[in-house]
Amino acid sequence: MIEDNPADVFLIREAIEASGIKVPLHIVKDGEEATRFFDTADRDNAAPCPSLVILDINLPKKHGVQVLQHLRRSHRCRRASVIVVSSSNAAKDRQDVILNGADAYFCKPSKYDDFLKLADLIREWFPKETK
Amino acid sequence: MTAQALKALTQLGNGSDPASREVLDALPVAVYITDSEGRLTYFNAAAAELSGRSPQLGVDQWCVTWKIFLADGTPLPHDKCPMAVALKGGEIVEGIECLAERPDGTRFWFTPYPAVLRDARGKITGGINVLVDITARKGAQEQAEQAALLLSAIVDSSDDAIISKDLNGTITSWNKSAERLFGYTAEEIVGRPVTLLIPPERLDEEPRIIARLKAGERVDHFETIRRRKDGKLLDISLTISPVRDAKGNIVGASKIARDITERRRAEAEILRANRDLEQFAFSASHDLQEPLRSVKIYSELLTQRYNNRLDGQALEFLGYVRAGATRMEALVSDLLGYTQIAKREDRSETVDANAALAIVLESMAGSVSESGARITSEPLPTVPMHAAHLQQLFQNLIGNAIKYRSRERTPQIHIAGESQGEGWTFAVTDNGIGIAPEYKEKVFGLFKRLHTNEEYSGTGIGLAICHRIVAEYQGRIWVESEPGRGSSFRFTIPRSRDSGG
Numbered sequence: 332m333i334e335d336n337p338a339d340v341f342l343i344r345e346a347i348e349a350s351g352i353k354v355p356l357h358i359v360k361d362g363e364e365a366t367r368f369f370d371t372a373d374r375d376n377a378a379p380c381p382s383l384v385i386l387d388i389n390l391p392k393k394h395g396v397q398v399l400q401h402l403r404r405s406h407r408c409r410r411a412s413v414i415v416v417s418s419s420n421a422a423k424d425r426q427d428v429i430l431n432g433a434d435a436y437f438c439k440p441s442k443y444d445d446f447l448k449l450a451d452l453i454r455e456w457f458p459k460e461t462k
Numbered sequence: 463m464t465a466q467a468l469k470a471l472t473q474l475g476n477g478s479d480p481a482s483r484e485v486l487d488a489l490p491v492a493v494y495i496t497d498s499e500g501r502l503t504y505f506n507a508a509a510a511e512l513s514g515r516s517p518q519l520g521v522d523q524w525c526v527t528w529k530i531f532l533a534d535g536t537p538l539p540h541d542k543c544p545m546a547v548a549l550k551g552g553e554i555v556e557g558i559e560c561l562a563e564r565p566d567g568t569r570f571w572f573t574p575y576p577a578v579l580r581d582a583r584g585k586i587t588g589g590i591n592v593l594v595d596i597t598a599r600k601g602a603q604e605q606a607e608q609a610a611l612l613l614s615a616i617v618d619s620s621d622d623a624i625i626s627k628d629l630n631g632t633i634t635s636w637n638k639s640a641e642r643l644f645g646y647t648a649e650e651i652v653g654r655p656v657t658l659l660i661p662p663e664r665l666d667e668e669p670r671i672i673a674r675l676k677a678g679e680r681v682d683h684f685e686t687i688r689r690r691k692d693g694k695l696l697d698i699s700l701t702i703s704p705v706r707d708a709k710g711n712i713v714g715a716s717k718i719a720r721d722i723t724e725r726r727r728a729e730a731e732i733l734r735a736n737r738d739l740e741q742f743a744f745s746a747s748h749d750l751q752e753p754l755r756s757v758k759i760y761s762e763l764l765t766q767r768y769n770n771r772l773d774g775q776a777l778e779f780l781g782y783v784r785a786g787a788t789r790m791e792a793l794v795s796d797l798l799g800y801t802q803i804a805k806r807e808d809r810s811e812t813v814d815a816n817a818a819l820a821i822v823l824e825s826m827a828g829s830v831s832e833s834g835a836r837i838t839s840e841p842l843p844t845v846p847m848h849a850a851h852l853q854q855l856f857q858n859l860i861g862n863a864i865k866y867r868s869r870e871r872t873p874q875i876h877i878a879g880e881s882q883g884e885g886w887t888f889a890v891t892d893n894g895i896g897i898a899p900e901y902k903e904k905v906f907g908l909f910k911r912l913h914t915n916e917e918y919s920g921t922g923i924g925l926a927i928c929h930r931i932v933a934e935y936q937g938r939i940w941v942e943s944e945p946g947r948g949s950s951f952r953f954t955i956p957r958s959r960d961s962g963g
Contacts, residue, residue, distance in 0.1 A: 338756040389752075418752045441755040441791060443762050 332358045333365045333398060334387040334416070339439065343385055343416065346449035352457050355379065362393020369405040381411045382458045388417040388428060396431050403432045412456040416449070471590055472577045492572075492593040494526040495579075498586050500541075500549050502526065512572070512595055514564025524549075526593070527572075529563040545576040545591045554578070559596065571600040623719040626705065629676065631656045631668060634714060643698075643721055645691030656717075659688045661695060675704045675715045685722065697726040743801040750794045757787040793909075796923035800908070803851070803930050809958070813849040815842035815879050815888070822856040826864075833864045835873035842879040845886050845955050851931045856890070858924040859951045863892035865920065866949075885937070885956035896945040906939065928953070 332347075334340050340358060347356065357379055359365045365386075372380040384402065388395035395415065403409050415433040417424060425436045435452050471493065474482035483504075486493055492509035494517075496502050502522045510516050513527045524546040530538040540546065544555040556575060563569050575592040617624045623640035627633050633656050636648040644651075644659055651658065657668055664687060674681055681702040687695050699720045704712045761783045769777070819839060823830065830837060837860070845852065860875060867873035871893060879888040897905060897912070904910045906929040909922040925939075932939040932953045943949040 336752075336756070338760065342759065418755060419748065439755060441758040441787075443759050443766070446759065 332356060332385045333360075333362075333390065333395070334358065334385070335360045335391055336387070339387065339416070342443075342446050343449065346447055347385075347453060349447050349450040350453040350457070351450075352453060354382070357381070360391075362390040362395070362398050364392075365390070365398045366393060366401045369402055369408045372407045373405050376407075380407045383453065383456060384408075384411050384413045385453075386413055386415050386433070388415055388419070388424065396427060399428060399431045399433060410458075412458060414449075414452050414456055468575050468577050468592065471592065472579055474590075492526065492595070493590065494593075495588060495590045496524070496545070496549065497588045498549065500524040500546055500589070503588065509593065512570065512593060513562065514566055514568065526591075527562040528565050531561040531563070533559045533561065535561070544574045545589055548576040548578050549586065549589045551586065559600070570595060570597045572596060620718075621720075623717075623721075625656070625717045625719065626714055627656045627717065628714040629672065629712065631672060640719070643690075643696065643719060644688070650691075661687055661689045671702060671715075675702065676712060678704055678712060680704065688719065696721055697723045740801050743797060747794045747798040747801065751791070751798075754787050754791050754794065758784060758791065761787065793921045793923070796921040796927075800923050800927050800930065803854075803927060803934070808848075809846070811848055812844050812846050813852050814844045815852060818849055818852040819856055819877060822853050822860065826857065826860060829861070829864055833867060833873055835864050835867065835875055837875045837877070839877040840879065842877070842888075843881045843886055845879075846958065847935065847955060851934070855888075855928050855931055855953065858928050859890040862924060862951070863890060863894060863949075866894045867892070868894050868946075868948075885954055887952060887954050889950050889952045891948065891950040893948040896947055896949050897941055897943040898945050899943075902941050902943065905941065 332340065332343055334343060344356070357368070359368055371378045386395050386398060390398065393401075395417075399413060399415070402411065402413065412435075413433045414435045414437055415428045416437045416439055417428075418439045419425075420438045428436055434456050437449050437452055440446055440448075471486075474485060486495075486504070486506050489506055490508055492506065492512040494502055494505035494509050500523045502517050502519050504519070505517060505526050509526045515526075515528055517526050524540040525543050530540070530543055532538050538560065543560075544558065548554045554576060557573055559571060559573055561569055561571055572593045572595050575594065577590050578586050579588040579590060581587050617635075617637045620637060620639055623643040624635075624637045625633060625640050626635040633651050633654055636646070636652055641647050646658075657665060660668060667686060671681055671684075681700060684700045684702070686698060686700060688698050689695055699722050700717060702715050702717045705714045705716050707713045761780050764772075765777065765780050765784070772780070816839075819842060823837065856877070860877070863875045864873060874893045876891045877888070878891070879886060901912055905912065906925045907922075908926040910926075913920075928951075929939055932955070935955050936958070937954045937956055939951070939953040941949055941951050
């Protein structure tokens with residue numbers, strides 16, 4: 332999970348729990364930390380490499396789209412599924428991340444129950460072979 | 463007065479023979495005859511009438527007139543008049559313009575045609591002078607000169623540069639403002655090509671302008687760039703009209719150039735300020751949504767998960783937090799809508815207002831039936847608008863008509879629209895609570911609300927959005943209302959020049 336806002340970290344974590352998928356969860360809090368995470372995975376086969384990335388688009392230090400492009404160039408992590416979460420509902424933002432290789436786009440809602448619908452996307456995009 | 467006519471007159475001799483007298487008397491032009499000393503021996507009726515006096519024959523000398531002046535106003539003594547000069551054997555001066563004063567003080571312009579009479583041996587025996595009255599022509603000439611003077615005073619005092627050129631593009635006149643605007647003096651530039659003022663990359667404009675002028679067309683408010691003597695470029699607006707000679711042939715052009723550099727700069731400034739403001743409002747409203755979401759979700763989670771651990775007042779406070787956040791969310795979202803009213807890009811777009819209304823009414827079916835409103839409409843015109851804009855107008859105005867309905871009667875809402883000379887006028891009329899006169903203008907401002915949220919919920923942005931959309935079309939929106947009886951919101955969409963409609 333790449334998310335800087337603790338309030339959203341909590342909600343996304345609840346959605347992951349609701350999805351029923353139980354795997355180790357790594358949380359990074361800004362764009363630079365995220366790209367470092369992928370670089371480390373490329374250098375060190377023992378380092379963790381994500382199967383599913385939940386990526387907030389509005390990140391400190393490096394924008395989510397840059398992180399996405401970086402991920403797609405990583406030789407170990409580039410196959411990871413990517414769900415972009417964003418507070419923007421603008422069609423342009425949605426298009427932008429899909430064109431840059433995101434698999435799904437989730438607009439952060441302002442109702443708790445609606446937020447839990449992220450769980451459906453997580454189930455849909457979590458790679459089958461690692462389940 | 464031709465030389466031939468004058469010669470014929472001299473043939474008549476000194477007027478002593480009765481036949482000649484008869485001819486001279488009948489002539490409608492002033493004629494007088496003198497002896498070799500210049501003493502008057504004869505004058506005809508026309509001469510008496512023109513000069514305003516009856517000279518004494520044998521006494522008056524040289525002239526039939528009372529006082530004579532040269533054209534420049536200097537008095538001309540009688541013995542220096544053309545007739546005197548001729549009789550004294552001097553040069554015969556023909557065709558000069560003189561001014562004469564009658565004894566009653568009135569003046570007239572004339573041209574004398576003196577001739578000397580000679581005997582068989584060539585000795586001067588006298589003279590004959592014909593005075594042609596040119597007062598009428600001089601009057602017209604003076605008027606024309608005065609008009610020209612007035613015109614040149616106007617041209618010189620104009621704030622706009624006024625330039626004329628011939629059809630070869632050679633500058634023929636240049637006023638003071640042209641000197642100010644372009645930096646060349648009239649002496650420097652008259653006689654030189656007008657292309658001096660045109661920057662190299664715009665030189666192709668001149669043949670096109672000349673071609674239009676030759677076709678008798680006027681070039682109106684052509685906005686372009688011209689170059690000053692010091693090389694500085696100017697934004698100017700040109701109005702160029704063909705100039706015709708007396709026969710109607712186009713011989714050149716007059717050009718009025720107005721400096722619009724300042725206007726251009728101000729326009730760019732306003733445009734930039736508007737864009738900045740829109741960008742700011744967009745970012746602000748966009749970024750405001752994010753923290754609001756957290757406030758809403760967590761106050762909701764608190765209520766859900768800690769319901770039995772919070773006392774009544776804590777839950778009540780949480781309710782306020784959520785209500786506040788919900789309201790702010792609506793404000794921010796409407797504000798975002800306000801900043802995102804799309805600019806009309808395709809100016810050829812038209813929309814059938816009947817179809818736009820149908821779409822809006824369908825989307826509002828829920829609130830319409832809930833309110834019990836009766837909605838009627840007339841056949842509406844097709845207008846040159848972006849469909850989403852017209853729909854938004856209908857939606858906001860009908861939405862308001864439903865919201866501000868009177869509780870005492872069935873809401874009735876009527877939508878009308880018609881084509882008029884200037885454009886189209888629409889009206890959404892209701893029988894609701896109405897608007898007090900002092901608020902008629904204010905309601906269209908951003909965040910302007912007349913009611914508390916408990917009475918009528920709303921963000922105060924809906925009518926501001928309507929105002930902005932109508933402004934996009936250079937239209938007008940206003941409200942006519944009788945408080946307690948109802949309101950009629952009206953807007954106009956003018957026929958735009960570029961749509962040709």
